[in-house]
Amino acid sequence: MDTAEPSFFETNPKAGSVGQPLSRVDGRDKVTGKARYSAEYNSLPGLVHAVLKTSDVAKGRITGFDTSAALKQPGVLAILTHQNLPKLAKTPNDPEGKKAIGAPMGFLPLTSDQIHYAGQPVAVVVADTLERAQYAAALVRVQVTAEKPLASYEDPQAKLFDPEKVQDGKTPGHTVRGNPQAAFAAAPVQLTHKYDHAINHHNPMEPGSTTAHWEAADRLTVYESTQGVTRTQKALSTMLGLAAEQVRVVTKYIGGGFGCKGSTWPHTILTVQAAKAVGRPVKLALTRQQQFTSMGHREDQTQTLKVGASKDGKLLALIHEKTSTTSLWDNYAEPNSRIINLLYACPAFESSYQLARANVMTSTFTRAPGEAPGSFAIECSMDDLAYQLGIDPLEIRLRNHADKDPTNGKPWSSKSLKQCYARGAELFGWSKRNPKNGQTRDGRLLVGWGMATASYPVHNNQGTARVRLYADGHALVQTGATDLGTGTYTVMTQVAADSLWLTPDKVRFELGDTKLPTAPNSGGSVAAGTVSSSIYMAAQEVWQKLIKLAVKDPKSPLYRAQVAEVMVDNGRLMLKANKSKGEDFAALMKRNEMADVEGNGNGKYGAGYESGLAPGPASSGHQDDQAGHSMHSFGAHFCEVKVDPELGTVRVTRWVSVHAAGRILNAKTARSQIIGGSIFGIGAALMEATSRDPNYARYTNASLADYHIPVNADIPAMTVEFIDEHDPYINAMGVKGIGEISMVGVSAAVANAVFHATGKRVRSLPITPDKILAAKEVQV
Amino acid sequence: MRKTRRRNIKITISLAHYFTTDKMNNFSYTQAATAKEATGIRKDKADAAYIAGGTTLLDLMKAHLEEHSQLVDINALPFRGIEQTKDGLRIGAMERMSDVGENALVLQQYPAVSESLLLAASPQLRNMASIGGNMLQRTRCGYFRDAAFPCNKRVPGSGCPAIAGDNHNLAILGTSDACIATAYPGDLSVALAAFDAVLTLENAKGKQRRVPVTEFYLLPGKTPQKETVLEPGELIVAVTIPAAPHAQRSTYLKVRERSSYAYALASAAVGLDVQAGTIRSARVALGGVGAQPWRSSEAEKVLTGAPATEATFRAAAAAALRGAQPYKENAFKVELAQNTLVQALLKVAG
Numbered sequence A: 001m002d003t004a005e006p007s008f009f010e011t012n013p014k015a016g017s018v019g020q021p022l023s024r025v026d027g028r029d030k031v032t033g034k035a036r037y038s039a040e041y042n043s044l045p046g047l048v049h050a051v052l053k054t055s056d057v058a059k060g061r062i063t064g065f066d067t068s069a070a071l072k073q074p075g076v077l078a079i080l081t082h083q084n085l086p087k088l089a090k091t092p093n094d095p096e097g098k099k100a101i102g103a104p105m106g107f108l109p110l111t112s113d114q115i116h117y118a119g120q121p122v123a124v125v126v127a128d129t130l131e132r133a134q135y136a137a138a139l140v141r142v143q144v145t146a147e148k149p150l151a152s153y154e155d156p157q158a159k160l161f162d163p164e165k166v167q168d169g170k171t172p173g174h175t176v177r178g179n180p181q182a183a184f185a186a187a188p189v190q191l192t193h194k195y196d197h198a199i200n201h202h203n204p205m206e207p208g209s210t211t212a213h214w215e216a217a218d219r220l221t222v223y224e225s226t227q228g229v230t231r232t233q234k235a236l237s238t239m240l241g242l243a244a245e246q247v248r249v250v251t252k253y254i255g256g257g258f259g260c261k262g263s264t265w266p267h268t269i270l271t272v273q274a275a276k277a278v279g280r281p282v283k284l285a286l287t288r289q290q291q292f293t294s295m296g297h298r299e300d301q302t303q304t305l306k307v308g309a310s311k312d313g314k315l316l317a318l319i320h321e322k323t324s325t326t327s328l329w330d331n332y333a334e335p336n337s338r339i340i341n342l343l344y345a346c347p348a349f350e351s352s353y354q355l356a357r358a359n360v361m362t363s364t365f366t367r368a369p370g371e372a373p374g375s376f377a378i379e380c381s382m383d384d385l386a387y388q389l390g391i392d393p394l395e396i397r398l399r400n401h402a403d404k405d406p407t408n409g410k411p412w413s414s415k416s417l418k419q420c421y422a423r424g425a426e427l428f429g430w431s432k433r434n435p436k437n438g439q440t441r442d443g444r445l446l447v448g449w450g451m452a453t454a455s456y457p458v459h460n461n462q463g464t465a466r467v468r469l470y471a472d473g474h475a476l477v478q479t480g481a482t483d484l485g486t487g488t489y490t491v492m493t494q495v496a497a498d499s500l501w502l503t504p505d506k507v508r509f510e511l512g513d514t515k516l517p518t519a520p521n522s523g524g525s526v527a528a529g530t531v532s533s534s535i536y537m538a539a540q541e542v543w544q545k546l547i548k549l550a551v552k553d554p555k556s557p558l559y560r561a562q563v564a565e566v567m568v569d570n571g572r573l574m575l576k577a578n579k580s581k582g583e584d585f586a587a588l589m590k591r592n593e594m595a596d597v598e599g600n601g602n603g604k605y606g607a608g609y610e611s612g613l614a615p616g617p618a619s620s621g622h623q624d625d626q627a628g629h630s631m632h633s634f635g636a637h638f639c640e641v642k643v644d645p646e647l648g649t650v651r652v653t654r655w656v657s658v659h660a661a662g663r664i665l666n667a668k669t670a671r672s673q674i675i676g677g678s679i680f681g682i683g684a685a686l687m688e689a690t691s692r693d694p695n696y697a698r699y700t701n702a703s704l705a706d707y708h709i710p711v712n713a714d715i716p717a718m719t720v721e722f723i724d725e726h727d728p729y730i731n732a733m734g735v736k737g738i739g740e741i742s743m744v745g746v747s748a749a750v751a752n753a754v755f756h757a758t759g760k761r762v763r764s765l766p767i768t769p770d771k772i773l774a775a776k777e778v779q780v
Numbered sequence B: 001m002r003k004t005r006r007r008n009i010k011i012t013i014s015l016a017h018y019f020t021t022d023k024m025n026n027f028s029y030t031q032a033a034t035a036k037e038a039t040g041i042r043k044d045k046a047d048a049a050y051i052a053g054g055t056t057l058l059d060l061m062k063a064h065l066e067e068h069s070q071l072v073d074i075n076a077l078p079f080r081g082i083e084q085t086k087d088g089l090r091i092g093a094m095e096r097m098s099d100v101g102e103n104a105l106v107l108q109q110y111p112a113v114s115e116s117l118l119l120a121a122s123p124q125l126r127n128m129a130s131i132g133g134n135m136l137q138r139t140r141c142g143y144f145r146d147a148a149f150p151c152n153k154r155v156p157g158s159g160c161p162a163i164a165g166d167n168h169n170l171a172i173l174g175t176s177d178a179c180i181a182t183a184y185p186g187d188l189s190v191a192l193a194a195f196d197a198v199l200t201l202e203n204a205k206g207k208q209r210r211v212p213v214t215e216f217y218l219l220p221g222k223t224p225q226k227e228t229v230l231e232p233g234e235l236i237v238a239v240t241i242p243a244a245p246h247a248q249r250s251t252y253l254k255v256r257e258r259s260s261y262a263y264a265l266a267s268a269a270v271g272l273d274v275q276a277g278t279i280r281s282a283r284v285a286l287g288g289v290g291a292q293p294w295r296s297s298e299a300e301k302v303l304t305g306a307p308a309t310e311a312t313f314r315a316a317a318a319a320a321l322r323g324a325q326p327y328k329e330n331a332f333k334v335e336l337a338q339n340t341l342v343q344a345l346l347k348v349a350g
């Protein structure tokens, strides 16, 4: 490892608080209601309420408004429409504006009379109370000429096209490695299968919400439910034509995001403009129904995967096509091909994306974007291959284990997948598996076991943090990161405590404010790795400052020592060569009448750390080429299901997940992440589906009563373990993220277990009773 | 199922000249102490509504699907008690789902009724929700539940988009060209319909009448907005379930993709009186598949006098579904409902 930067492995060979199952430091504030979410800044002076009036129809033109009745209502302050929305310096309506803003969608409602999707905001109504705003919004009459919309790529009128790039330019529309067509044609074993995935919505507990406060004509503070305050600041300041520092974004707590809060969506700027129009702070919280049409979704999609293999189960070719629905403006598709290209050793690969425009809003990253549905395709196909060749599903994965990254030939920075398989199999009892499907019964129920591989990349990123160590032995640690509810407050407190050799209760950790040092979006599983190393690096600066002070202090035992000869252990500065010579930091600071000392740190995550080449602040560049290693987390899921063959119901009855993701910062919050992601995946596997009417292009189940997510009774006790990994290449802490890998492979593990139980291969998610009943049985 | 595929059906989108005005009007609230008082208030206000647990009514009002100028709280009405009468077990309409579901007499004499209650909704809802309110809950058809869509049930004559759209959770029995919803999507009335329960209703004049549950609900026909025989302002006072051997040996089987807190894709309330291997009497009703709780005399006919075997049960299931008219997304219910019925019968046959 050639970076000269300090690393936690060297300075803290024995972790203290790091890794321990510390309970959430913010837990008490949350359960007592003290934690304030973005829609809870109710004491702002003169705070008023905004509600969105949204479009019933998915396509059409607004021909007029009648706001007279609404405006007459007591307490109504303003009704904004495309006719009077305060003008913006930039909108995402053109590609240049979209890029500058970093907008997820190339269209901002209330900028024209056009209606492009059902649920599109057409007016914002502001009143002194929420109820009055709702009532007035109901009284606003919107006259429209409706047209017949397109609902999806499945619409016979939909036009499919081959995009040059998908996912906002991040992923090429077509990729070829080796000679896949010839390799497939020549392969002794050939499989071609189609996989469908329903529309999924993130549905965080906390809906999208914004409180906008113009403190002066050129100074705005926004309390926003966002996964990234800096990204929101950039988006808002660009749209408003303000300098970044004129816009402050605050996000102290988030009630879940799963990707939908990773970008700045229209309701946020509309709230800001409403606050401008009425000259008072304005709060807006999306309703649950609006949540379905305001912050993106996982798109409806079909994948076709061709697998060519040898008779002994070695992959020879993988050819992947994905067709999905996108909006009228953007070429968004989750990059499913990424994981298919990477997961196994295979000499030839091809992927292509097809899109169709429809009257829908733009879809967006949803927990493990690409990896989740992509793994469904490859991991079901691997299972098919195993059955077809009479090889154990685990064994076929071992036979195709990628010892280096097949996409670029690079060695892995660390990969403990084989250990994950072995430990998972042991915990689950995989060796007792009946090789035949449809053979194991529990009364009337069919019992099946399935497994799948998980993987998620270490996305290049960087961030900054500030640490202030006080002579009395406590510390203030700050960074503009966000905590989605996953435990960032807690794990960063632990990292700071160890880096400063304090106990966690002596650390105050603050986040979620653009006034604090810049940190990346909490998305793409980058937060743990980036923020922890930023804090660690900031602490190193504190120690360096103290060492420099000591060697110049005639009263210090370290006086006149070379800086490089001094080390710190357990808060004590000492000579490397003679550890008895030294002193405690507190003694040094007190003698020098220093109340505190501050350090700033820049933490890098992923390729930028190894190469030393940092991406721009808080931008997640995919500069993986720069590094000598390929960096990913890996894991394995094992699942038991019981299927009622007559009723088609599937229940998950056992679950084992084993992951290797570098250093685990907190055994408890990490476990929660893994079970949370697995449950998210079980939801996608068995019940989650938003239904868009094919004729009206409007959702028919936009509520939590009708959009089913798992209930407690659907989830068994889950076994989660981690394989310890020592990875010095990824960041100073050796941490990989775990927020998304937890969901990768889950739906395939469930589908594979269903196949084992019933001999029925369902390739369409979710696997609902109707599909089980309709599927044909295959005995192998 | 939920992945709706387009069908080759010609559809004309009605040009919505105005968006729905989802206004929540002010309403007044009165607590009535007696039936007379309650019916008296309602009589004078056509758009007043009774409120019991409120778990259906408030949802409908919040979603702007119903508007009322006045709510009459009927929780203080003396429609209480679960008691043995000469006609059977009489359950007051104001009793809560959870209390009735856990009641020892209900558990012992009508296991299917208890199960239908305890498999419904969530514990919180069951603690609030009343028996009378349960019987008057409304369809979960997604088009009905969103005022932005046309819907014949909500706005007579506006059309039924479910026929060519998302109908996976809708009915296959008793539907009409106007509406294919499971107007009653719940569970309790399915069990009540099976076991010949009789409702006691009371009108504004204080006059009571008795209506069997099987006659209480109306099929959609051309007027899907009319769902029951309840007259405006009429109250449900109680429901009485006659005692019978087939009620004692009964079960309610409910199928859904998640284990709890979901409506039935299909359900079956069944009871058998089997003696020496022969079925002396049988009761069968299906939920989740009928335009209304679906008592199947066809199935009962096959069962009665036949041996209690799986072959008999399959024949009964086939008879029950003979008239089914499936749509694109709910065609699976034909098989699912039969299997559900067979499994339920197997369970009670022991």
Ligand SMILES: Cc1cc2nc3c(=O)[nH]c(=O)nc-3n(C[C@H](O)[C@H](O)[C@H](O)COP(=O)(O)OP(=O)(O)OC[C@H]3O[C@@H](n4cnc5c(N)ncnc54)[C@H](O)[C@@H]3O)c2cc1C
Binding pocket: A705, B049, B050, B051, B052, B053, B054, B055, B056, B057, B058, B059, B074, B093, B094, B097, B119, B120, B121, B122, B125, B128, B129, B130, B131, B132, B133, B134, B135, B136, B137, B185, B186, B187, B188, B234, B235, B236, B237, B261, B262, B263, B264
């Ligand atoms: C999320 C959710 C899930 C659910 N899942 C299920 C389920 O799985 N199975 C199931 O069976 N049900 C389910 N329900 C429905 C639930 O059982 C009903 O909402 C409840 O039983 C209604 O009772 P209530 O007392 O709250 O009625 P209210 O909401 O108070 O009243 C409902 C209607 O009945 C009228 N009414 C009430 N009592 C009387 C009376 N005595 N006489 C005349 N009119 C009266 C009211 O005017 C109103 O129109 C669910 C509900 C929700 C919200």
Ligand code: SF4
Binding pocket: B139, B141, B142, B143, B144, B150, B151, B152, B153, B154, B159, B160, B161, B162, B163, B170, B178, B179, B180, B181, B224
């Ligand atoms: S099925 Fe009935 S309730 Fe549903 S849209 Fe059609 S008319 Fe309305």
